[in-house]
Amino acid sequence: MEVASLYSEQFMDHVAHPDYKYELEDATHVHDGVNPSCGDELRLAIRLNDSGRIEEASYTGHGCAVSMASADMMSDLMVGKTPQEALALCDLFKGMITGSEKDEARLAQLDEAALLKDVSHMPARVKCAELAWRTLAEMLKDEGDSGATTTE
Ligand code: ZN
Secondary structure, rough: OHHHHHHHOOHHHHOOOOOOOOOOOOEEEEEEEEEEEEEEEEEEEEEEEEOOEEEEEEEEEEOOOOHHHHHHHHHHHHHHOOOOHHHHHHHHHHHHHHHOOOOOOHHHHHHHHHHHHHHHHHHHHHHHHHHHHEEEEEOOOOOHHHOOOOOO
């Protein structure tokens, strides 16, 4: 267990002072995610702009420190990305958190979320860390299947 390195000052700052935990009033997409094994629940919202990029991302909900910090880091990372880029980052995060992706250069694309790499050594926390990314991937895949459906 590398708890000491996971719960770093930088990590705890996302928990105590989240930047993206608020309701996005003019969201174009909203999607709920639940992790029953821990009780984490979050509602993720994004606004896609006319050029098809994520202009803003935010979340509301409650859960453990890992799930909330992960959602905050992810929201920050997704600003300016296209849905395709966002899905690729979700896959990369999943690879990191399940221990299958260890390439430091690739993981650097995750920016601060790479801090959560140590969660791969904490099986009980993997679903917590994954929740926001899994929720975003579900939201964006729905978008691909159904065209320009708006979810409120
Ligand atoms: Zn949790």
